[in-house]
Amino acid sequence: MNNTDCLLGRRKEINETAYANVLKKELVVYMKRKLMIFFIASVVTLLICSVAVLASGEDVHILINNNGIKFSIPPYVKDEEVFLPMREIFELYGFEVNWNGTERSAEAAKDGKIVKVKVGSNIVKLYGEDYNSKDDVFIFRDRIFISTDVIEAGLNIKVKWDKNKRTIYLNEYTNESITIVGNDNSVILGSNILVNISPRYDIDTVNKIIGENDEMLVEKNYTGAIRGYKELLKHISAKENPEEYIHVLINLGNAYVELASIVNREQNALEAILFYEEALKVDSIDKYPHKKALANRGMGSAYFILSTVRDVEKNTAKALEMFNEALNIFVKDGDQYNCGYLHYLKGRTYYWMAASTNTRDNIIKSLDSLEEALTTFNTENYKDEYIIARSCHGLVLTQFFNFSGEVEHLQRAFDAFNEVLDNITIEEKPILYASTYMQLASYYMYLANKDGDVESYYKCISCMQESLKVYTLDSDSYNYAVAYANIGKAYLLMSYLSQTNVNIDRALSAYEEALKVFKISQFPFNYASVQIDLGEAYTVKAGITGSEEDYNNAQNAFNNALKIYTLKNYPYQYAKTYSEFGKMYIALAYIKDKEENNKKAIECFNEALKVYSFEKYPVLYGYNQELIALSNIELSKIRDPKKHLNKSVEVCNNALKVFRKENIPYLYGVVNIYLGNSYTFLASIENTKENCIQAEKAYMNALEIFTKDASLTYYLEAMTGLAENYVIKSQVENRKENLEKAIAKCNDIIELLDRHRSSPYYGKAQYILLLSYLGLSDFENKEVNLNKALIANREAVSVFEEGNLVFDKSIALAAGANIYLKYSEVNNTVKNLTEAKRTVESALTYFKKENYPYQYAILMNSMGTIYQKLSEKENRIDNLKKSIEAYKEANEIFSIEEYGLYFAKTKHDMGDVYMKLAGSEDRKANIQKALECFSEAIRIYTNEDYPLIHEEIIKKMENIKK
Known part of the structure; x- marks a missing residue:
């Protein structure tokens, strides 16, 4: 019905x-x-x-923004092309159309815009410019007919003629945000039951004409009804025909309200208000309380529609005032139906108000009003009204969930939408059918995001696809694009959980479909929103393929979004774009230009933080602080580690002001991992014991959240971090105990990943295992532990090589050189030292001084040690001098301020070389240089912090002086 x-x-x-x-x-x-x-x-x-x-x-259907209407004169079909009457279509969009019989031309004008056509010509004057139409303008049945391209150009709308379905689709280029959860204007604005026709008049000509115009109004021939009513007003008056006069004014208002819910909202709503006001000014209006109530109700609906365009608070307040006036009359009359319907109208008005002010109070008022309406309507009596009220009820409950986070409201919304679908078919109410499935999709999207449930993502996508049975590219291109944008989002999020390759390609395909509609010139906001998701999707794909083309596509997408999302006009979206852009640069940094891209990432996150403040967006503030920490940790591996790691600690602590174990455990755990990594790496530079303690505390916090059964990736990240921390801690206390702890953690990881040996965490565990066995070899079972270290090293290099993890592979190679150095102390000295040298040189092909100064300096320190040991077997003076040059090269980078422990170790090693060189030449000068090096070393190796090494160096200095 x-x-x-x-x-x-x-x-x-x-x-x-x-x-x-x-x-x-x-x-x-x-x-x-x-x-x-x-x-x-x-x-x-x-x-x-x-x-x-x-x-x-006459069998041609006309749909405007997916709403069916009729014209007094039907479209004209010729050679399978369709033409529309100019007056009907332009008046519908608020233009005034005039005919010039002398020139045989017509002119449509609105707000200074003029479209002029001439019969028999295809030249159209369009806003002062000549436009060549594909067909001549012609007259048929005393009406001017124009082709669809003139309508598209003149009204800036999309027109599609489907000759198979005999349907013309006219769609406005609107600019609304894409959302799954939120306001559904198509349902809210399209659910007016506003036309209240009085009983048929059959007494005289006036009443007959009223009846004919009422019929046109019911048949959705709005422009025909409006012309008829306006003509009738010339022949009746408020004094002589008050009831008829009021009736005509009310139905003129009703016609404009119906039009306003379809097209040209503001102008048609204002027109409606004028006619309702005129009806209420009639002196005898109080004699007709029912009509007075209808006028108030209609004017309330007009103000409500106006509130969706501008001045929400002002116009919704006016709407509620009108509804309450009408309600008072219907209550006195005992009119249950109209009372129920007014409660529905109030409910949807409060719902709209809740989006902009006093959210909780207005949501509660909306629910109260709608539940009152639902006590009047049911599926047996007033089924249509019940369904509309129940649908709005579901929308409000969804909004209540979005505001409060209380899942019970979302479940109640889910029940409401399912009840709506139980009582309608796609044939009866296609728009409500489609919009309800869109809302159900929001429920499944929530479940999917909450639980990481792939099945819920599929259900979300299925609901979207069901809505696409109504929202076609021709009939409702806007919602068609919204559906595909959200399908893309579901596939994008699903790609993080399973079938990454397949789902990311599906996401990209869906976004491509959405962008067929969301052009930057017509839907700039929506275009930019899809571009953000497109950028994220290409980032994910690039992470799989390693393709620079995919990264370039991601960059292009984010830059496209920023053409629209400026800091001034769209601050929130601007920040979101930069945050996603920064994540793309982090991913790109693993492929190339590690330093440059991580710096760009930090710039992006800082740009996002111009909007994401702690006070206004605490969670997003914390998340972007966390991402800055990640980039700083990566930069610390290249140069200035102390600077970057201290910054990482700072931003992690900023994030932990927001993320606490009890409120956002997942992000709390992630930040603690980054904090643990920062302290672990700092421990290798300064304050080893204190930083190791802080690192262990952070990792244990993370492991309270992440287990091998839940969030395996972060569990492995925390476990490998903890193991590496034990290796570093072993350098200052409980050497064997800490190394054995590290080995135990690594073996747990290796056992867990036995069937997933290509995992980078398997490689990382093997790398830490080699460091642990290397440490153990210093004081027990030297050759056995070195053999174990070598096996672990080969496993690590193999995993990193297979995964194209060049940085990690080079780190493992550098560590492997130390194995051969220690082998040289057991046997085959020259052979093992030569292998160590070859390994370092291999790592140096990647770790160039200009790109990776930190890693380069570590390798040059190793090279210095290799030459020092080679000097004991061959070319003594030459190799000692090469050793000194290598240490000097390292010390150009290892400043005392930035690399305290590395600076001290290199100075200590260089002092040893100068002592050896003093035995062969320039004894006095080389002894002095050795003493200078040792003096520099103990500035870091203090008796308080590093007593064993401090004592060793002091003894060397005393021996030299003797």
Whole structure:
């Protein structure tokens, strides 16, 4: 049943051959007047042609923004092309149309915009410019007909003619945000049951004409009804025909309200308000309380529609005032139906208000009003009204969940939407059917995101696809694009959980479909929103393929979004774009230009933090602080580690002001991993014991959240970090105990990943295992532990090589050199030292001084040690000098301020070389240099912090002085 049927009763049959009958009567008149046979033949021809055209035009459906309407004159179909009457279509969009009989031209004007056409010509004057139409303008049945391209250009709308479905689709280029959860304007604005026609008038001509115009209004021939009512107002007055006069004014308002919910919202709503106000000004209005109530109700609906365009608080307040006026009258009359319907109207108004002010209070008021309406309506009586109110009820409950986070409201919304779908079919109410499935999709999206549930993502996508049975590219291109954008989002998020390759390609395909509609010129906001997701999708794909083309596509997408999302106009979206852009640079840094891209990432996150403040967006503030920590940790591996790691600690602590174990455990755990990594790496530079303690505390915090059964990746990250921390801690206390702890952690990881040996965490565990066995070899089972270290080293290099992890592979190679160095102390000295040298040189092909100064310096320190040991077997002086040069190269980078422990170790080693060189040449000068190096070393190796090494160096200095 149509929305208006419940107030009208059964519709009157329409005589589809009315026009043909008129022609027949005219023909009889002509015959009686004894006109010539030529004229008779002409009229017969006209009759035949007209009926034929009607057969091809009257069956054409017209949908504007997916809402069906009718024209007084049906479209004209010729050679499978469709033409529309100019006056009807332009007046619908608020233009005033005038005919110039002398020029045989027509002009449509609105707000200084003029579209002028001339009969018999395809040249159209469009806003002062000549436009070449694909067809000539022509007259048929006293109306000017124009082609669809003139309508598209003149009204800036999209027109599509589907000849197979005999349907014309006209869609406005709107600019609304893409959302799954939130306001559904198509349902809210399209759910008016506003036309309240009084009983048919059949007493005199006036009432007959009113009845005819009322019929046009019910049949959705709004422009025809409006013209008829306005013409009628010229022949009746408020004094002589007050009831009829009021009736016409109210239905003029109703016609404009119906139009406002379809097209040209603001102008049509304002027109409606004028006619309702005029009705309420009639002196005798109080004699007709029912009509007064209808006028108030209609004006409330007009103000509500106006509030969706501008001045939400002002216009919704006015709408509620009007609704309450009407409600008071209907309550006195005991009119349960209209009372129930007004509660629905109030409910949807409060719902709209909740989006902008006093959210919780207005949501509660909305629910109260809607639940009152639902006590009046049910599926047996007033089924249409019940369904509309129940649908709005679901929307409000969804909004309540979005505001409060209380899942019970979302579950109740889910129940409401399912009840709606149980009571409608796609044929009966296609728009409500589609929009309800879109809302169900939001429920499944929530479940999927909450639980990481792939099945819920599939259900979300299935709901979207069900809505696409209604939202086609031709019938409702906007919602078609919204559906595909959200399908893309579901596949994108699902790609993080399973079938990454397949799902990311599906996401990209869906976004491509959405962008067929969301052009930057027509839907700039939506275009930019899809571009953000597109950028994220290409980032994920690039992480799989390693393709620079995919990274370039991601960069292009984010830059496209920033063309629209400026800091001034769209601050939130601007920040979101930069945050995603930064994540892309982090991913790209693993492929190339590690330093440059991590610096760009930090710039992006800082740009996002111009909007994401701790006070306004605490979670997003914390998340971007966390991402800055990640980039700083990566930069610390290249140069200035102390600077970057201290920054990482700072931003991690900023994030932990937001992320606590009890409120956001997942992000709390991630930040603690980054904090642990920062302290672990700092421990290798300064304050080893204190930093190791802080690192262990952070990792243990993370392991309270992440287990091998839940969030395996972060569990492995925390476990490998903890193991490496034990290796570093072993350098200052409980050497064997800490190394054995490290080995135990690594073996747990290796056992867990036995079937997933390509995992980078398997490689990382093997790398830490080699460091542990290398440490153990210093004081027990030297050769056995070195053999174990070598096996672990080969496993690590193999995993990193297979995964194209060049940085990690080079780190493992550098560590492998130390194995051969220690092997040289057992046997085959020259052979092992030569292998160590070859290994370092291999790592140096990647770790260039200009790109990775930190790693380069570590390798040069190793090279210095290799030459020092080689000097004991061959070319003593030459190799000692090469050793000193290598240490000097390292010390150019290892400053005392930035690399305290590395600085000290290199100075200590260099002092040893100078002592050896003093035995062969320039004894005095080299002894002095050795003492200088040792003095520099103990600035870091203090007795308080590093007593064993401090004591060793002091003894060397005393021996030299003797």
